[in-house]
Amino acid sequence: MPTVYLIRHAQASFGKSDYDRLSPSGEQQAVLLGKALVARGVTPALVVSGAMRRHAQTATLAGFTPEVDQGFDEFDHEEVIVAHKPAYRRRAVMLADLARTGRPGRAFQEMFTAATERWARGGDGYTESFTDFCERSEAAVRRTAERLGKGETALVFTSGGPIAAVVSRLLSGGDELWPSLNPVTINTAITKVVSGRSGLTVVSYNEHAHLDGTGLLSYR
Numbered sequence: 001m002p003t004v005y006l007i008r009h010a011q012a013s014f015g016k017s018d019y020d021r022l023s024p025s026g027e028q029q030a031v032l033l034g035k036a037l038v039a040r041g042v043t044p045a046l047v048v049s050g051a052m053r054r055h056a057q058t059a060t061l062a063g064f065t066p067e068v069d070q071g072f073d074e075f076d077h078e079e080v081i082v083a084h085k086p087a088y089r090r091r092a093v094m095l096a097d098l099a100r101t102g103r104p105g106r107a108f109q110e111m112f113t114a115a116t117e118r119w120a121r122g123g124d125g126y127t128e129s130f131t132d133f134c135e136r137s138e139a140a141v142r143r144t145a146e147r148l149g150k151g152e153t154a155l156v157f158t159s160g161g162p163i164a165a166v167v168s169r170l171l172s173g174g175d176e177l178w179p180s181l182n183p184v185t186i187n188t189a190i191t192k193v194v195s196g197r198s199g200l201t202v203v204s205y206n207e208h209a210h211l212d213g214t215g216l217l218s219y220r
Helices: 023-040 054-063 076-083 091-100 104-120 130-145 160-173 178-184
Strands: 001-010 046-049 153-158 190-196 199-207
Touching: 001 130, 001 160, 001 178, 023 054, 054 153, 076 104, 091 104, 104 160, 104 178, 130 153, 130 160, 130 190, 160 178, 160 190, 160 199
Parallel strands: 001 153, 046 153
Antiparallel strands: 001 190, 190 199
16 A cells, blocks of 8 residues: 655754754764665655755755655744744844753753644744644645555655644544654654555654664654
8 A cells, every 4th residue: 555654854953043954963864764764675656855954955865856845844933932932033032041041952842842832722923823734734645645556655754743743633633642742753753654445544653763772863
C-alpha cells in the first residue's frame, strides 16, 4: 500500500538570529538519516518538503531533491511568541528576560509552551489559527498520499508541528494530542503513515534509531 514517511528536519540553529538553517549537529543528523533510509531500502517515488530552508537542507544532505509544498511549513513560532508576550517583538528584550532567570533554555521552553497553549486554545492575534494550521497539515499529507500508486513511497521533509498535527488527527480524530506530541518530536525522526482502504493510518511515530549512540539526539 502507499506509504508516506513524515520526517522532521534536522537540528536548526536554536538561539541564533537566523534559526532557519541547520546547525553543525543538524548536518550530521541529516547525513545519518540518509544512510538509514538507504539501509531500509526506501526508494521514494515522490520527495516533498515544506518551504523552510531547514527542510530543504535536511533533504539535500540526506541525498534527496524535494519539490516544495508549503502545506508542510511549520507554524510561525515568532508570531505565536509575540501574541503571548508583545514585548518579545524585540528579540533583545526576550533574550534579556530569559537570561535573568539563570536558566534561559528552560525558561524559553516554559514560555514557548505557554505561548503555544494560548494559540491552541483559540487566542487572538494570529495570522493562522491553530485549527487552520492543523487542517493545512492534514490536507498536505492527504494530497501527497493521493499522488502515490500502489506500493509507492513518499518522503516528506517537514517540521514537528505539522507531524504532530497529522498524528493527532489520525489517532484521535481531533487536535487534542498536539500539545503532548509536538514537544517530543525528535530532529530527523521518522513517522510512517500508510494509505489503505480505510484511509490514512499511523503505523509508527518518532522513530530515531539512526541517532542511537551518536550523542546527536535533539528536540530543538
